[in-house]
Amino acid sequence: MTITQLKYVLAVAEHQNFTKAAEKTFVTQPTLSMQIQKLEEELDILIFDRSKKPIELTSVGRKIVNQAKNIVNESERMQDVVDQEKGFIGGEFRIGIIPTVMPTLLPMFLKTFTSKYPKVHLKIEELSTEEIIHKLLEGHLDAAIAATPLQQEKIKERVLYYEPFVGYIPESHRLFEKKKILSTDLDLDDILLLEDGHCFRDGVINLCRASKMAKNDAFQLESGSFETLIKLSHEGLGMTLLPYLHTLDLSEKQQKHLRYFEEPSPAREVSIIYPKSELKLQIIDAMYQVISGIVRGAIRFQDVKIISPI
Amino acid sequence: MTITQLKYVLAVAEHQNFTKAAEKTFVTQPTLSMQIQKLEEELDILIFDRSKKPIELTSVGRKIVNQAKNIVNESERMQDVVDQEKGFIGGEFRIGIIPTVMPTLLPMFLKTFTSKYPKVHLKIEELSTEEIIHKLLEGHLDAAIAATPLQQEKIKERVLYYEPFVGYIPESHRLFEKKKILSTDLDLDDILLLEDGHCFRDGVINLCRASKMAKNDAFQLESGSFETLIKLSHEGLGMTLLPYLHTLDLSEKQQKHLRYFEEPSPAREVSIIYPKSELKLQIIDAMYQVISGIVRGAIRFQDVKIISPI
DNA sequence: AATAAGTAATAATTTTTGTCTATCAAATTT
DNA sequence: AAATTTGATAGACAAAAATTATTACTTATT
Numbered sequence A, B: 001m002t003i004t005q006l007k008y009v010l011a012v013a014e015h016q017n018f019t020k021a022a023e024k025t026f027v028t029q030p031t032l033s034m035q036i037q038k039l040e041e042e043l044d045i046l047i048f049d050r051s052k053k054p055i056e057l058t059s060v061g062r063k064i065v066n067q068a069k070n071i072v073n074e075s076e077r078m079q080d081v082v083d084q085e086k087g088f089i090g091g092e093f094r095i096g097i098i099p100t101v102m103p104t105l106l107p108m109f110l111k112t113f114t115s116k117y118p119k120v121h122l123k124i125e126e127l128s129t130e131e132i133i134h135k136l137l138e139g140h141l142d143a144a145i146a147a148t149p150l151q152q153e154k155i156k157e158r159v160l161y162y163e164p165f166v167g168y169i170p171e172s173h174r175l176f177e178k179k180k181i182l183s184t185d186l187d188l189d190d191i192l193l194l195e196d197g198h199c200f201r202d203g204v205i206n207l208c209r210a211s212k213m214a215k216n217d218a219f220q221l222e223s224g225s226f227e228t229l230i231k232l233s234h235e236g237l238g239m240t241l242l243p244y245l246h247t248l249d250l251s252e253k254q255q256k257h258l259r260y261f262e263e264p265s266p267a268r269e270v271s272i273i274y275p276k277s278e279l280k281l282q283i284i285d286a287m288y289q290v291i292s293g294i295v296r297g298a299i300r301f302q303d304v305k306i307i308s309p310i
Numbered sequence C: 001a002a003t004a005a006g007t008a009a010t011a012a013t014t015t016t017t018g019t020c021t022a023t024c025a026a027a028t029t030t
Numbered sequence D: 001a002a003a004t005t006t007g008a009t010a011g012a013c014a015a016a017a018a019t020t021a022t023t024a025c026t027t028a029t030t
Helices: A003-015 A018-024 A029-043 A059-086 A102-116 A129-138 A199-211 A226-237 A281-298 B003-015 B018-024 B029-043 B059-086 B102-116 B129-138 B199-211 B226-237 B281-298
Strands: A091-097 A120-126 A143-148 A155-168 A191-194 A239-243 A258-261 A265-275 A304-306 B091-097 B120-126 B143-148 B155-168 B191-194 B239-243 B258-261 B265-275 B304-306
Touching: A003 A018, A003 A029, A003 A059, A018 A029, A029 B059, A059 A091, A059 A281, A059 B029, A059 B059, A091 A102, A091 A129, A091 A281, A102 A120, A102 A281, A129 A143, A129 A155, A129 A265, A143 A155, A143 A199, A143 A281, A155 A199, A155 A226, A155 A281, A155 A304, A191 A199, A191 A226, A199 A239, A199 A265, A226 A239, A258 A265, A265 A281, B003 B018, B003 B029, B003 B059, B018 B029, B059 B091, B059 B281, B091 B102, B091 B129, B091 B281, B102 B120, B102 B281, B129 B143, B129 B155, B129 B265, B143 B155, B143 B199, B143 B281, B155 B199, B155 B226, B155 B281, B155 B304, B191 B199, B191 B226, B199 B239, B199 B265, B226 B239, B258 B265, B265 B281
Parallel strands: A091 A120, A091 A143, A191 A239, A265 A304, B091 B120, B091 B143, B191 B239, B265 B304
Antiparallel strands: A143 A265, A155 A239, A155 A258, A155 A265, B143 B265, B155 B239, B155 B258, B155 B265
16 A cells, blocks of 8 residues: 555545546556556455446445545645754645634735745635634644634634724614713624624624623524625614724725724634644744734734633 | 655664664665665655664654654554454454453453454553543554543443442451441541552542542552552551452452442443544454453442542 | 674665556447 | 447556665774
8 A cells, every 4th residue: 555546546536537537646547547456456345336437436435535535644744744844934834714804814914925935835715713623623724813712722822913893883873972882882682793603703792791691582683794784784773893903994984883892892812723733833933923913003902801702 | 755664764763773673674674774765855854863873863853753653553544444344353453451450351351352353463551541542542542441431522432331349448447347338438538549540549539529528638558559458458557449340359358358338339330442433343342242241240230320530 | 903793875686566558348428 | 320438458668666785884892
């Protein structure tokens, strides 16, 4: 059994076709046929059911593919181990970002980062906190940006910035006339929330819980984007809360609806998180430096009270 | 990079000597030299410091060896995956057993098991619960026998038997005259305990805690074996508690000092535990059958109250 | 200091393996 | 029925891995 053979198996399993898999692996089709046959012979099982069109995995085949993924994955980390030691900043870097951070933070640092570290090939994915934790632990991500603290034993956190919550209040709302708002002013029943799965939603709920136990009505409008929430808010359906960086993109007209909290303002903690194995720590360091440098200009320091995202 | 090269690296790292490693891997020494050089060239680092005698790993080398272990380990599991599917019962089976179970249970089932499943090559290690959990998760063990429940997310448990605690009371002791004892009779301050690290010790402490919060004196005799505890007990240093199976080996004279608990007797739950990946499930099944069959004859069913081992 | 033993690297050679081109056979599509 | 797609097979060849033989160096031993 060789790593090459396993890669061939993975390619064929993915494309369900020897010829296409051969192209992708830059060898000829007979090479794949023979090497896979050799592996099947060695293990004394059939990995593929070639009678089906397109080709299918056998039931053992599926398990073998899983194990092959493990092996190939681990083998690809060998180069990371070496890069780590050399202090080389480059190679593939897979990073996950939660949806409520993605659109504001990404444009801010992406250009700077890629021009400063051209050898790093970024692969960015928008993922929920839950998916991020899972993928970090499985080794499918090198790092992620998420709201913290997460209290995950095998994941390290490095705080990038504290992002205050800002109220967005429609003119009809009871809080519109106030200059500054307090967390005790909030009532979960008239706050528009993001849909389930967003940790910013959970943060808001925690914030309200902290002041008073507001009952969550069965019927409540929820949306996947802040833009929609703002529009719904204008329809008089209630106020909403935005993360500070999002408020920077609003029109002047919209800015008039913003109401900041009295200090200490409730805020979310946004961190770069990564597995304790600390592979690619140099790239993580580099990204930390770039992002915190940029955000330092965008968020003035203030006294905040961190709201848990979970 | 090939799996073979990694195996060569591991062999040299283990023996700190190319020639010996070559013998162990059944190739000639130049083969190792060349293949390892090739790998070093590919990764563009030195794995071994050949100037030292005996040869040493470089600092990158150590990390590479770690990663190589991962890869080789995973690759060796491929055969397990296949065996699993074929229902083949054989191959290497690495099992860990806690010290307080080892001497009583092992002789009971070992003969039966090996004669029933001659193709299984058992590798048995005596380990603490902590070490067992660690090794199971790292893939260095296929299964283990330990006191449960452990509430480990990634480990499955299958109860083998419930083993009552039995008091061993010296003649001078206040409880010697009682026919049956109660957990409320116990006082941690006059019970001889195994030394730290044994989960049976923790079980006893939990049992006493459950009845009353006895203060643990600073000076307390502790030992690594029940045999010593019994001797110490005879010296009038206090009573002790034994797991039921241990009491079967005692002399008639010693048996006179045994005092059983009123039902429901406190007991420990002993289980065979294994990773959720469930490789080698057939062998685990087989072992479960053999052990629980044997123990069924040795421990009569009774009403018990399980004491947590952690 | 000379010699022997041990150890890893190197060179030359042989063996094995991986890949390629060319071709075939079966299945699928037109 | 013909054409196309797809995977298996055969033979040739190059690359890679392993072997034997040898060298260079270090460490013990006399």
